[in-house]
Amino acid sequence: MFRHNTVLHALAWWALTGSAALAAYPPTGAVNDPARGWDRLWHEVIVDISVLGVIFAAITAWFVIRYRRRDPAQEGGSFKLTTASAVGWALIPTFVFMADDFYLAAKGWALWNDYRSVPAERLEVQLESGMYSWDYTYPNGVKVQNELKVPAGKPVLLRMTSRDTIHSHFIPDFRVKEDSMPGRVTYLWFYPEKPGEHIVTCAEFCGVMHSYMVGKVIVVAPADFTAWYEQEAARLAKQSAAKPEA
Amino acid sequence: MSSWKEWIFTTDHKRVGILYLIGSMAAFGVAGLMAILMRIELSSIGPTITADPSNYNVWLYFHGAAMILGFQIPALTGFFANYVIPLMIGAKDVAFPRLNALSVWLFYAGIVLALLTFVIPDPPDVMWTAYPPYSTITRGNTAFYTFTVLTLGFASILGGVNFLTTVAYMRAPGVTWNKLNIFVWCTLAAFVLQLIFVPVLGTAVTLITFDKYLGTHFFDPLQGGDVLIYQNLFWFYSHPAVYVIFLPFIGVVYEIVATFSKNPVFNYKMVVYGGVFGIVAISGVVWVHHLYVSGMADWIRIGQMVTTLMISIPVGLMVIGLVGTLYKGAIDFRAPMLWALGVVFLFLIGGLTGIPLAIPSLTLHLSDTYYVVGHFHYVMAVAGTFAIFGGVYYFFPKMTGRMYHEGTARWGFWLTFIGVNIVFWTMMSIGVDGMPRRYYDYAHFPQFLRAHQLMTLGASLIGVGFALAVINWIHGAWKGEKAPDNPWGSRSLEWTTTTPPPPGNWAEVPKVAEDWNPYAYGQRR
Ligand code: HEM
Ligand SMILES: [Cu+2]
Ligand SMILES: [Cu+2]
Numbered sequence: 042m043f044r045h046n047t048v049l050h051a052l053a054w055w056a057l058t059g060s061a062a063l064a065a066y067p068p069t070g071a072v073n074d075p076a077r078g079w080d081r082l083w084h085e086v087i088v089d090i091s092v093l094g095v096i097f098a099a100i101t102a103w104f105v106i107r108y109r110r111r112d113p114a115q116e117g118g119s120f121k122l123t124t125a126s127a128v129g130w131a132l133i134p135t136f137v138f139m140a141d142d143f144y145l146a147a148k149g150w151a152l153w154n155d156y157r158s159v160p161a162e163r164l165e166v167q168l169e170s171g172m173y174s175w176d177y178t179y180p181n182g183v184k185v186q187n188e189l190k191v192p193a194g195k196p197v198l199l200r201m202t203s204r205d206t207i208h209s210h211f212i213p214d215f216r217v218k219e220d221s222m223p224g225r226v227t228y229l230w231f232y233p234e235k236p237g238e239h240i241v242t243c244a245e246f247c248g249v250m251h252s253y254m255v256g257k258v259i260v261v262a263p264a265d266f267t268a269w270y271e272q273e274a275a276r277l278a279k280q281s282a283a284k285p286e287a
Numbered sequence: 288m289s290s291w292k293e294w295i296f297t298t299d300h301k302r303v304g305i306l307y308l309i310g311s312m313a314a315f316g317v318a319g320l321m322a323i324l325m326r327i328e329l330s331s332i333g334p335t336i337t338a339d340p341s342n343y344n345v346w347l348y349f350h351g352a353a354m355i356l357g358f359q360i361p362a363l364t365g366f367f368a369n370y371v372i373p374l375m376i377g378a379k380d381v382a383f384p385r386l387n388a389l390s391v392w393l394f395y396a397g398i399v400l401a402l403l404t405f406v407i408p409d410p411p412d413v414m415w416t417a418y419p420p421y422s423t424i425t426r427g428n429t430a431f432y433t434f435t436v437l438t439l440g441f442a443s444i445l446g447g448v449n450f451l452t453t454v455a456y457m458r459a460p461g462v463t464w465n466k467l468n469i470f471v472w473c474t475l476a477a478f479v480l481q482l483i484f485v486p487v488l489g490t491a492v493t494l495i496t497f498d499k500y501l502g503t504h505f506f507d508p509l510q511g512g513d514v515l516i517y518q519n520l521f522w523f524y525s526h527p528a529v530y531v532i533f534l535p536f537i538g539v540v541y542e543i544v545a546t547f548s549k550n551p552v553f554n555y556k557m558v559v560y561g562g563v564f565g566i567v568a569i570s571g572v573v574w575v576h577h578l579y580v581s582g583m584a585d586w587i588r589i590g591q592m593v594t595t596l597m598i599s600i601p602v603g604l605m606v607i608g609l610v611g612t613l614y615k616g617a618i619d620f621r622a623p624m625l626w627a628l629g630v631v632f633l634f635l636i637g638g639l640t641g642i643p644l645a646i647p648s649l650t651l652h653l654s655d656t657y658y659v660v661g662h663f664h665y666v667m668a669v670a671g672t673f674a675i676f677g678g679v680y681y682f683f684p685k686m687t688g689r690m691y692h693e694g695t696a697r698w699g700f701w702l703t704f705i706g707v708n709i710v711f712w713t714m715m716s717i718g719v720d721g722m723p724r725r726y727y728d729y730a731h732f733p734q735f736l737r738a739h740q741l742m743t744l745g746a747s748l749i750g751v752g753f754a755l756a757v758i759n760w761i762h763g764a765w766k767g768e769k770a771p772d773n774p775w776g777s778r779s780l781e782w783t784t785t786t787p788p789p790p791g792n793w794a795e796v797p798k799v800a801e802d803w804n805p806y807a808y809g810q811r812r
Contacts, residue, residue, distance in 0.1 A: 075651075079651075082649060086642060097635055100610060101613065101632075101635075104610065108614070110617040116550075116808045117617050118550075118809065119612075119615045131556075131604060134603055135561070135604070142597055143596075150592070150648075152646075153648040157585060207420070218652070222581075240731055244656065245655060247421060252725075253730070255731045
């Protein structure tokens, strides 16, 4: 009875959360910030594994203290399991673990969908990584190195590739990274809500100077961004006008 | 000097085993030294003991590769399997003793190749994973990595063929499959995994050397290759490899816990058919959890999230079997048992902290940080090493005919235990805060300075603790008290022969009673 219900619950839970997550897309209106979702899910998973850990540790500690050997000739006194209880001891934990697995999988999948569905209203930037710099190109052709300036309040999508080895564009504050590699295009997005600066650091061993491959995401007020963006665009236009076509 | 020739040309499984132990401990020592060097380097921001990041990268390469391929796998499937399995099943030796000798020679050749890292002008600096394109363009000598892996892998394949045959055909009469020691089952499973998956690793590392030295383009996208194929092949082996380590080490822990609780293994069939078989069944379909941030297709990341989480089932059953064995036991806290209980605790932390890493959406933040490094040291590196040290203490009287010093063994345990928790808990904590792995320097993360210094301190405790154990063994083997044949009062067959066992192990084939099993301790029925 118990086993049966657990599985059914788990499956139902899984199906529900999963389809709810799917039904929520494409998102309407407000931006669903995956970084917030990350913090929430992380917290839940930590509670989940702490409960399991404390239960197992407490039982182990209790056995170890309670059943110390008192005289040297003493032997253990555990019962021989009947077939039914042996099977029960295998199946019940199996279904309990499986229920927890499916529960976490459903949660993880829902958050995954947030991470992978990019809001339509966004700033889209191309990134080419190389030993050892982050080279960004804005839609209007403006290029920057290592310092990505973005307006607050607008999701940013990075389309990434690499010109040499594999790097990984990691922004700890936004709880996101994805590898950039030659011959493939990957993507990630994040939601810079407020003005501020956020470290970008390389998370895939890419060469001797891997630990010095640092950059910044600089979030500025939308008006400041627009001013800067147009000024850079104008400068770019002047440059290419000055240069004769090759 | 005929005596050292007797060792080099030996075909006796016990001597082959001891040779494996000495070689793998040497690898552990050098790789441990590299860990200490890394920890010293990281104790301040900017250059500390070397100004060249390449040096750090070579230390890290050697540390990872040697700890896994030169220490843990050979100590578990070379030393323990060789020394113990024939004794546990009541056999005179292994099925192919000469193949066994070849296997240990290859192992030493692999260790020498690995140690050449410190001699050649451009040592490999590719980390133990050797991802292309870096491994195909570096100045470092990737070929040494490839040949080390191939040599050690081949040694292990020979061991696999040998032990599967030995256990299938050489069990003493009455030692049936359902009376095999848990350690024997675990090691068989580990060898099945080695036989299936090592060839895949061999292919992967051979192809990077082809790309680098022969001008092929398997992993070069400009010429139609693909960088991700390597990662898939590599982890297709290297995830199962963690079970090649896990299974035998938890097997050793089972032996120790049963003996020092004087209790039968709790729910033996659940442990074998649910735990060991379950792990073998799932181990080949979870490798993508190492590629969660590598741009693999979404469906396979989600699919392998589910399979990865399901690993908790067989592993959980094995932990339940272990804890259940303590229930109503007569528990004796000798040194081997202390180390074994340490494994239970460390593995619990390691296993549970793996659950967030099974979930791709959480891994988008955690991947390639110190959280991962802390987690896998708990679950495999340190838990496995504790099991190996506990196991060596456990079989020490049988191997050497002498006892180690109990007090020193305890001191070593506690120092190490405190040290590893300081180091690896701190690693997980700064990892969650964003500290990436494989960093020679962390100038842009000055907030982690104190934590790094704390870890360097913890690492020195670990160093002293392990050194005490090794000193204890050397001293005990040389000057310890004489040991009786069965100092722990175990029912398992390996303790029924004399100490140390003669060539051939028993004067005649051991006979076991109808109701014998290796864990037949005072059961009420
Ligand atoms: C007990 C003392 C040990 C200490 C203090 C230690 C310390 C470290 C440190 C500092 C790193 C480098 C982190 C980084 O820069 O990313 C590392 C990496 C590693 N360690 Fe250990 N370690 C120890 C034992 C072991 C053992 C017993 C194993 C056995 C499997 C092991 C396997 C590894 C592996 C596979 C890596 C990753 C290498 C890579 O990134 O390519 N360690 N360890
Ligand atoms: Cu990098
Ligand atoms: Cu894995």
